[in-house]
Amino acid sequence: MRWSKSMNENALRAYFRAKGEETGCLAYRARMHRFFAELEPSLSVTEQxxxxxxxxxxxxNIFGDAELERLRREAIPSSNGIATAGNAAPLDAQQTAYVDAAVNIPFVANSDDDGIVSYELEKMRSILEESKLETRSMPLENRPRLPRIPLSKRNRAVVRALNPMLVTYLEASRDLCETDSILFGAALAVCRIIGAKLPVAGRATQKSSAIPAWRKRIEDRVAKARALIGRLTSFRSDNxxxxxxxxxxxxxxxxxISLFQPDITQKLTERIDDLKQKIAAWGKRIRRFSERSRRFNQNRLFQSDQKRLYKSLERPEVCGAPMDPVTITPEDVAEAVRRAPNWKSPGLDGLHHYWLKGFVVCHAVLARQFQEALDQKSLPSLFTTGSLIWFLKIRIPQTRANTAPSRVYPPYIRH
Structure with a gap:
């Protein structure tokens, strides 16, 4: 079906009217569909x-800001008085402050001098919904890397405008993972609204695996040998x-060797024993290499941080006293977020502390869900797993200008 200009205008009129009477997340669709059926009775379309x-x-951007405002006034005549009464500045094509008729939240005006045209709340809500749906089922490693946005008045105004829109989503959140997905979608929507550059690919770069390549190869051999032992044992049992x-x-x-010769059972037993000996030898190799790697890391840690090394060698003492009950309040979450750096390297979810500071409506939800996780003694791995990044520090060689004596390293630890 080809949509004409009049059909698009009627669709927007039904949308603005439904939004003006119903501010829920998806509850307005039925009302919008009913209003559109009244305007276009000859068309048959679904809500979706x-x-x-x-x-x-x-x-x-099929319609300009002026046309959108005209359609909104035609759909909701009462919004005309609200929009004109709250604004003392004259209407301008590029810098205008609108008022949302539903929740009476002013649109973000372009107060900067960079000439960027501001987004109205309806577009912001649409971008927020799309970003949230996009990140709902996206794996953590495929999430785009959020850039550091400038701390300008316009960017803070965009974050404040999205705050009340998140209330409906956060109230329906069931756990911490879903709340984190909603907040990441909101941060992604802010970056798209202000025009921040986002990488095309996800955050999944060539990260070094925690398991060395040699160990992976040996473990693959062990897995194949065990699978072969299972098949040979099944065949020996007349399978x-x-x-x-x-x-x-x-x-x-x-x-x-033929499978039908008389001594095939003996040959199978010999082959199984041979595979078991290989598995034992490969296991000893893994233990030997792991012990060598552990000694090497301890020696290197002894050079850089002896206190940390000795602390890792100590056996933790198990405390038998029960922990006092802890109650997490929204003020605790707000205080913890306030003291955290804005753009510190994020965790696996890619969400910086800046967004937790900006979206203040999430503090009460986070406090409630953290309290539930604490009572149930089950915290998602998203909040307990981190990534370690190694930085190469080049040592400056000693020259005539640099006459300081070179650092003397302590002896290696003997095992």
Whole structure:
């Protein structure tokens, strides 16, 4: 179905009227569909198709700000008086302060001198909803890296404008992971609204694995050997399924052993024992290399931070006294967030402390969900797992200008 200009205008009129009477997240769709059916009785569209069309109209800038304001006034005549009474400044094509008829929140005006045209609240709400839906089922490693945005008045105004929009989403949040996804979607929406540059690819770069390559290779060999032992044992127990037969034939391929010779049971036993010896040898190799790596790391830690080394060697003392009950309040969350640096390196979720400071409506929800996690003694791994990044520090060679004596390292630890 091809949408004409009049159909697009009626879709926006139904949207503004439904938003003016219902401020819920998705509850306005039924009302918008009913209003659109009154304006266009000959058309048959679903609620989803109508909502997608309205979202496309708002994002593609088919209508200008003046036309959108005219359609809003036609849909909600009472918003005309509210919008003109609250603004003392004259209307301008590029710098205008609108008023949302639903929740009476002013639009973000462009107070900076960079000439960037401000977004109105309807577009901001649409971008927020799309960003939230985009990040709902996205893995953490595929999330885009959020940039550091300037601490300008305009950017703070955008964050303040999105604050009341998050209330509906946060009230429906079930756990900490969902709350984190909502906050990340809101931060992504802010970056898109202000025009911040986002990387095309996700945050999943070439990270070094915690398991060394040599150990992975050996563990793969051990896994294949154990799987082969299981197939050979099944064949020795008269299991003649096609998959088992095919694996046994491949195991004895390049040999003069036939699966139907009289001493096949003895040959199977010898092959199983040989594989078990290989697995034992590979396990000793892993333990030997792991012990060497542990000694190497301890020696290097002894050079850089002896206190940390000795603390790691101490055995932790188990305290038998029970912990006093802890009550987490929204003020505790706000105080902890206030003392945290804005742009410190984020965790696995990629969310900086700046966004937790800006979206103040999340403090009560976080306090409640952290209290539930503390009572249930179950915290998601998202909040307990971090990433370690190594930085290479180049040592400055001693020259004539630098006559300071070189650092003398203590001896290595002997094991």
């Amino acid at each position: 198709n109508l909502a997608e069309r309205v979202r496309y109209i708002l994002r593609s 003649n399924r096609p998959r088992i037969m095919r694996t046994v034939r491949m195991a004895f391929a390049w040999t003069n």
